[in-house]
Amino acid sequence: MATATRLTDAQVRDELAKLPGWTLAAGRLRREFVFRDFVEAFGFMARAALVAERMNHHPDWSNVYRKVVVELSTHDVGGLSQADFVLAAEMDQLAGGGRG
């Protein structure tokens, strides 16, 4: 993410409008996914981990049984970049049945 640039508030608003499950929390993009059980939750994390590594853009996330809370931001720009929204959208795809 060497070329990441910080999105403006207006850009963040526009991007956020496309991702209904996500909210802003302390300047970070946040979503809670709830799955059927731990196997489904961790299966999601494993898939998302591969995408994150491929993008070289990694989530802050936590897991308690069937729940996964994801927070995204771009450290290098001190805010949100396009990569956060790309990863968020990928996670939505990967979550399939996971509802937030």
Next chain:
Amino acid sequence: MATATRLTDAQVRDELAKLPGWTLAAGRLRREFVFRDFVEAFGFMARAALVAERMNHHPDWSNVYRKVVVELSTHDVGGLSQADFVLAAEMDQLAGGGRG
């Protein structure tokens, strides 16, 4: 973990003495693992997830890049059970190079 029983404070102290990397935090067993990078950190989580699922005893945990924070407790007994210490010891094994 149907037969889990809550360990006494003395039992917890004894068990804790065998696990140098772990501390008590708000009644839970806590350790922070630090790995070389995200691949190592998530590799640890994947291995630990399989063990947790096999034990039917799941961690509360979070991951930020190369760091994994684990908190263990046994909901059913409102405290710590033997399973928490078994899982903690297994995680230490799995972590290999991970230092906390």
